[in-house]
Amino acid sequence: MLTEEEKNSILNTYKWIKVPKFADDDTLSWEERYKRLNEHHIAETTFLVNKIRALITEM
Numbered sequence: 001m002l003t004e005e006e007k008n009s010i011l012n013t014y015k016w017i018k019v020p021k022f023a024d025d026d027t028l029s030w031e032e033r034y035k036r037l038n039e040h041h042i043a044e045t046t047f048l049v050n051k052i053r054a055l056i057t058e059m
Helices: 004-012 030-058
Strands: none
Touching: none
16 A cells, blocks of 8 residues: 555655656757657656556555
8 A cells, every 4th residue: 555655745746757857859850859759758658557557456
């Protein structure tokens, strides 16, 4: 089960998301920037889906 601190963190912050915030690099081509953004999106989405699955399993 989640502690009250963990619940509060999930409800009120983003610090529990263990994927670093995306940092754009405008020195790259638009293709490379898009590729990096897409990879970040996949990593973040995968993390969030897995977190939801883990939370549901605990219920």
